Amino acid sequence: MADPKQAQTPQRSGLSSNTVDYGDRDFALFLRRAFIKGAGYTDEDLGRPIVGIVNTGSDFNPCHGNVPALIEAAKRGISQAGALPMVFPTISLHESFAAPTSLYLRNLMSMDTEEMIRAQPMDAVLLIGGCDKTLPAQVMGALSAGRPFVVLPTGPMLSSQWAGERVGACTDCRRLWADYRAGRLHQTQIQEANNRLVPSVGTCSVMGTASTMACVLEAMGLTVAGAASAPAVSADRVRLATASGAAAAALASGRVSMPTIGQSQFDNALATLLAVGGSTNGLVHLAAMMGRIGLDLQPKAFNAMADKTPVLVDLKPGGQGYMPDFHEAGGMPRLMLELGGHLDLTVPTVTGETLEQRLDQLSALGRIEHHAQMVIRSAQQPIYPAGGLRFLFGNLAPHGAVIKPVAASPALLTHQGRAVVFEGLEDMAARLDDPALDVGPQDVLVLRGIGPLAAGMPEAGLIPIPKKLAAQGVRDMVRLSDGRMSGTAAGTIVLHISPEARVGGPLALVRNGDLIRLDVEAGRIELLVDEAVLTSRASEALHERLPSVGRPRGYGWLHAQQVLQAPQGCDFRFLRASSAD
Ligand code: FES
Numbered sequence: 354m355a356d357p358k359q360a361q362t363p364q365r366s367g368l369s370s371n372t373v374d375y376g377d378r379d380f381a382l383f384l385r386r387a388f389i390k391g392a393g394y395t396d397e398d399l400g401r402p403i404v405g406i407v408n409t410g411s412d413f414n415p416c417h418g419n420v421p422a423l424i425e426a427a428k429r430g431i432s433q434a435g436a437l438p439m440v441f442p443t444i445s446l447h448e449s450f451a452a453p454t455s456l457y458l459r460n461l462m463s464m465d466t467e468e469m470i471r472a473q474p475m476d477a478v479l480l481i482g483g484c485d486k487t488l489p490a491q492v493m494g495a496l497s498a499g500r501p502f503v504v505l506p507t508g509p510m511l512s513s514q515w516a517g518e519r520v521g522a523c524t525d526c527r528r529l530w531a532d533y534r535a536g537r538l539h540q541t542q543i544q545e546a547n548n549r550l551v552p553s554v555g556t557c558s559v560m561g562t563a564s565t566m567a568c569v570l571e572a573m574g575l576t577v578a579g580a581a582s583a584p585a586v587s588a589d590r591v592r593l594a595t596a597s598g599a600a601a602a603a604l605a606s607g608r609v610s611m612p613t614i615g616q617s618q619f620d621n622a623l624a625t626l627l628a629v630g631g632s633t634n635g636l637v638h639l640a641a642m643m644g645r646i647g648l649d650l651q652p653k654a655f656n657a658m659a660d661k662t663p664v665l666v667d668l669k670p671g672g673q674g675y676m677p678d679f680h681e682a683g684g685m686p687r688l689m690l691e692l693g694g695h696l697d698l699t700v701p702t703v704t705g706e707t708l709e710q711r712l713d714q715l716s717a718l719g720r721i722e723h724h725a726q727m728v729i730r731s732a733q734q735p736i737y738p739a740g741g742l743r744f745l746f747g748n749l750a751p752h753g754a755v756i757k758p759v760a761a762s763p764a765l766l767t768h769q770g771r772a773v774v775f776e777g778l779e780d781m782a783a784r785l786d787d788p789a790l791d792v793g794p795q796d797v798l799v800l801r802g803i804g805p806l807a808a809g810m811p812e813a814g815l816i817p818i819p820k821k822l823a824a825q826g827v828r829d830m831v832r833l834s835d836g837r838m839s840g841t842a843a844g845t846i847v848l849h850i851s852p853e854a855r856v857g858g859p860l861a862l863v864r865n866g867d868l869i870r871l872d873v874e875a876g877r878i879e880l881l882v883d884e885a886v887l888t889s890r891a892s893e894a895l896h897e898r899l900p901s902v903g904r905p906r907g908y909g910w911l912h913a914q915q916v917l918q919a920p921q922g923c924d925f926r927f928l929r930a931s932s933a934d
Contacts, residue, residue: 367437368399370474385474394437401437402605404598405475407466407491409482411445416484416563417507418554419585423481423594427505430598436476436605438598443469446486448812448839453902456637456837457809459486460916460925461908466494475500476605479597483507483555483585485562485840488570489638496645497928501604501611503703504575505597506567508585509676510555515546521558522551524670524841527815535823555585558676559669561840565631566638571685572625573618574702578711582680589680600704612701619643621708623655624695627662627741628688630671632840633755633848636742637810641922647930650920652744652753656876659743662695663735664759667728670843671760672736674728682728686712686721691731745847747879748887749833749859749869752851752920758873760843762829766873768845769881770797770831772863777802777899778813786820794827797869801860802899803836804853805916805923809902814838814848831871833878835860847871847878849919854896856918861896862887 368389372381386399406427410420424440431438444462446455470478478498480491483506495502512521520529529550533543556563567581577596583589603609612618619639626635640650665688668674689696690712698709706714715721730736737759745754758766773792775781781800784790792798798816802808814834818827831845835853838846852858859880863869868881880887903909915925 367401367403367476368474370476371472398437401435402476402602403437403439403474404431404601404605405470405473405478406438406440406598407478407480407482408440408442409445409487411447413450414445414447414484415551415554416447416556417445417482417487419507419590420481422591423505423507426591426594427479427481427598430595431602434599434602434606436602439473439475441469441473446490447484454809454811455486456805456811456923457902457912459490460912460923460928462486462490463493463497463928466491467498470495470498470500477501477503477601477611479503479505479601481505481507483563483567485566485634488563488566489642492570492575493642493645493924493928496614496642501601501703502575503577503597503601503604504570504580505594506556506563506570506576506580508555508583508587508590509564510551510558510585511553512558512675512677513549513552515549516542519675520546520550521669521675522841523557523561523839524559524843526550527839527842531817531823531828534817534820553586557841559841560629560631560666560676561670562632562634563840564676565626565629565635565840568629568631568685568688569622569625569635569639572621572689572696572708573614574612574700574708577704578686578715579684582676582684584677584680603705604703609703609705612703614646616648617697617700619648620658621696621700623658624662624692625688627659628664628692628695629666630664630668630736630741630759633742633757634837634840636755637837637849637919637922639922640920641924644922644924644929650922652746652920656744659741660739662741663732663739664737664741665691665730665732665735667730667736670841671757678728682726683721686715687729690721691729693732695732743873743876745873745876745878747877749863749878749880750850751859752918754850754878755848755919756846756873761845761873765829765831765845765871767871768797768831769868769870770795772797772799772865772867772869774799774801774863774865775816778808778811781816785817788821790819790821792819792822794822794825794830796830797871798830798832799860799863799869800832800834800836801854801863803834804855805918806901806913807853807855807899808836809912810835810837810919810923812837812839812842814846815842815844831869833860833869851918851920853918855899855901857891857894857896859887861899862890864890
């Protein structure tokens with residue numbers, strides 16, 4: 354990698370690289386060979402370039418339930434290409450099994466990935482991940498480690514049927530739960546739905562964070578062709594694993610050079626995020642990845658890109674279909690063809706050719722289907738002509754906030770209402786459904802104390818509609834927070850308000866009954882309270898009473914010392930490129 358901001362690529366020397374420090378390098382290698390031969394390897398095996406395979410299989414992570422099969426297929430590809438596969442474990446994170454939040458632990462996974470790549474002798478690495486935080490953590494770690502890498506997503510789960518309708522995790526999880534809260538479903542029905550929402554292993558079947566990140570990484574050229582969308586339990590997914598292994602072996606042997614990753618790849622990533630109607634979380638993760646190579650995500654440039662990038666993919670949560678439909682429609686290769694001038698197709702890929710050459714090859718082989726379908730639209734007939742995601746600014750979010758206009762209610766995109774404020778998740782849980790709560794459909798629900806430092810930025814920004822309003826048929830309200838929301842969720846939700854309340858952001862100054870104005874077209878979120886009143890409230894330092902996430906020791910201590918705000922991707926200060934190495 355020639356970019357001076359990226360860490361240096363270590364010398365490619367297979368087993369003899371990264372020897373342990375005993376003060377005698379030859380002895381260290383002698384010892385290493387002796388130990389590894391205990392596993393039955395020969396000198397011929399050990400003379401090959403080495404591809405490390407990151408194993409994130411875990412019984413606690415059903416999104417990675419196919420990892421053992423993918424590893425076997427990848428090993429086949431690596432061996433056939435003349436390299437030696439070596440599997441090693443790292444942390445695995447599943448959204449429902451990583452308390453307090455998976456984002457809180459993402460940086461730990463990235464550190465684990467980086468250090469294990471650095472510590473062990475491998476010439477290239479195959480990153481197998483999928484569930485929301487895993488691919489970002491792996492790429493952040495690999496970028497910092499400076500070792501050639503290929504990304505292999507685990508792939509989306511299948512969709513399912515319940516009560517005569519198609520369902521899938523987890524947009525429908527949230528929709529059906531909202532129906533249950535509003536009394537539209539009874540206990541037996543919600544229990545039966547629970548059995549049907551996740552019909553197989555794999556990542557969520559909508560364009561949530563996992564699918565968004567897989568698509569984005571394919572548009573950056575960091576996967577083999579088609580890797581973003583093949584279902585986790587398909588034959589295509591197994592073949593992709595074999596091809597990914599072979600690609601990593603070519604990098605390990607030096608037959609293919611690892612592309613230098615820079616602004617062009619990230620511009621492709623951001624354009625793809627917009628075109629797929631992707632998750633707001635994508636902005637957090639891309640900002641963190643960019644920070645690892647000395648780049649910053651520029652909100653104004655992103656908004657300008659959003660103004661001209663069409664939304665072409667019709668999947669839930671914003672649209673209709675599920676990820677298997679996207680795959681059958683042609684997946685990322687077809688989308689990249691449709692997006693054309695919105696992408697830089699001259700960027701090189703991990704398989705050696707540029708994106709443009711890859712698309713030409715696939716077309717020549719007849720592997721980009723051009724059949725009629727409605728999931729991937731043309732740029733001439735987009736689902737939305739522009740504006741998939743947008744940064745907002747104003748006195749309530751001086752460093753920015755994010756909204757997904759295409760998942761919001763059009764009537765609420767310009768709205769003014771009274772603030773109804775909740776101090777963290779416990780307070781919200783205690784009062785939201787209280788029949789005495791003073792709240793109406795035009796009010797603005799404000800949840801603070803769920804930012805990166807306060808709470809590890811949980812996906813709690815989709816504040817439930819208060820039960821008494823839900824029972825009246827209210828399905829959406831303007832909701833604000835310094836937290837995130839699941840990529841599978843929808844609504845008029847302003848997220849990632851920065852700085853968060855816990856560090857003294859203006860969100861800490863809002864009082865019940867204050868007027869808040871949202872104007873998405875103007876890109877503004879404003880607290881309509883006199884400056885002098887806000888200055889007086891600031892002197893009360895309410896934010897200091899909000900908690901910090903995690904224990905005051907170990908990783909929790911490190912998190913509290915180092916975590917940055919959403920515009921820096923919630924990475925740790927010392928992990929960004931400017932403080933690396
Ligand atoms: Fe793993 Fe949705 S919970 S991708």
